Amino acid sequence: MKTIILVAHPDEKGSATQAFLKTSSAALEGVTWRNIDDQYAAHRIDVAAEQALLRSFDRVILQFPMYWYSSPASLKQYMDDVFTRNYVVANHALKNKDLGIVLTIGDSLAEFSAGGAEHFTISELMRPFEAFANKAGMTYLKPFVIAQFGYLDENQKQRLLVDYLQYLSAKMPLSFANRESWLVAQLEKMAADLPDDQQQSLNLVIETIKNQQDQLEDLKLNVKMIRDQEE
Amino acid sequence: MAETNKWAAQQLQKIADDQQSFINKSLLAAAQDLVSEQEKRRQQAQDEIDGRTWSPEKW
Numbered sequence: 001m002k003t004i005i006l007v008a009h010p011d012e013k014g015s016a017t018q019a020f021l022k023t024s025s026a027a028l029e030g031v032t033w034r035n036i037d038d039q040y041a042a043h044r045i046d047v048a049a050e051q052a053l054l055r056s057f058d059r060v061i062l063q064f065p066m067y068w069y070s071s072p073a074s075l076k077q078y079m080d081d082v083f084t085r086n087y088v089v090a091n092h093a094l095k096n097k098d099l100g101i102v103l104t105i106g107d108s109l110a111e112f113s114a115g116g117a118e119h120f121t122i123s124e125l126m127r128p129f130e131a132f133a134n135k136a137g138m139t140y141l142k143p144f145v146i147a148q149f150g151y152l153d154e155n156q157k158q159r160l161l162v163d164y165l166q167y168l169s170a171k172m173p174l175s176f177a178n179r180e181s182w183l184v185a186q187l188e189k190m191a192a193d194l195p196d197d198q199q200q201s202l203n204l205v206i207e208t209i210k211n212q213q214d215q216l217e218d219l220k221l222n223v224k225m226i227r228d229q230e231e
Numbered sequence: 232m233a234e235t236n237k238w239a240a241q242q243l244q245k246i247a248d249d250q251q252s253f254i255n256k257s258l259l260a261a262a263q264d265l266v267s268e269q270e271k272r273r274q275q276a277q278d279e280i281d282g283r284t285w286s287p288e289k290w
Contacts, residue, residue, distance in 0.1 A: 183262060
C-alpha cells in the first residue's frame with residue numbers, strides 16, 4: 001500500500017496537530033508527506049511532474065484545517081492545476097485509487113449536525129471532494145476528523161495516532177478483522193526491534209491475538225449458520 | 232479465555248511501560264483495546280449461540 005498525504009496548510013510548521021501527524025506518519029513505510037503550500041512557495045507547480053508522482057500511489061489523502069467549511073485556497077489551486085480534465089476523465093489516471101480526507105477542526109464535532117451550532121454534517125460540507133472522487137472513479141473514504149486536538153489527553157492522542165495510521169495504510173473498509181490484521185503486522189514489526197525477553201512475550205501475545213481472531217471467525221460462522229436456519 | 236486475555240493485557244502493559252517511543256506505546260495500547268474487544272465479541276457470539284440453541288421455540 002503506497003499512500004501520499006497532500007497537506008494544505010498555510011502554517012504547517014506552526015501547527016502542533018500537523019507536527020503530531022507528520023511524526024506519526026513517519027512510522028509507516030510507503031507513506032509520503034507532501035506540503036502543497038511549499039510547492040507553491042518554491043515555484044509555480046510542475047503539473048506534469050505532480051501528475052506523474054500521483055500515479056504511483058494507491059491512496060491519496062487530502063489533509064487540511066477547515067477554512068470556512070472548505071479547504072485552504074492552496075488545495076483548491078492544486079486541484080484546479082493538477083487534476084486536469086484530460087488527466088482525471090480522459091486518462092482515468094486516478095481510477096481505483098482511494099481518496100481520503102483528513103480534516104482538522106477547532107470546534108466540537110458534535111456541533112456539525114442538524115440542530116447543532118454548525119448546522120451541517122462534515123459529510124455534507126465535504127461533498128465537493130466526494131463528487132470529485134466519484135467523477136475520478138476513486139473510492140471515497142469516510143472523512144477522518146480531528147476535532148480540538150489541543151484538548152485531547154495522552155490516552156486520546158494514543159488512540160488518535162493508531163486510528164490515523166490505520167486510515168493511511170490499513171485495508172478498507174476498516175472492519176474489525178482488517179484493523180486486527182493491520183495491528184498484528186505493526187506489532188510483529190515492533191517485536192523485531194525489542195530486546196529478547198520482550199520480543200518473546202510480545203510474540204506470544206501476537207499468537208494469542210491471532211488465535212482469538214480465528215476462534216471469533218469460527219463463532220461468527222456458527223452464529224450465521226444458526227441464524228440462517230431459523231430465518 | 233478471559234484469563235488468557237487478562238494475561239495478554241498484562242504483558243502488553245509491561246512492555247508498554249518500558250517503551251520510550253510514543254508510537255510504540257500507542258500501538259500497544261491499541262493492542263490492549265483489541266484484546267478486550269475480542270473478548271467482548273467472543274462472549275456476545277457465545278451468548279447468542281447459547282440463546283438461539285436453547286430457544287423455547289425449538290422445544
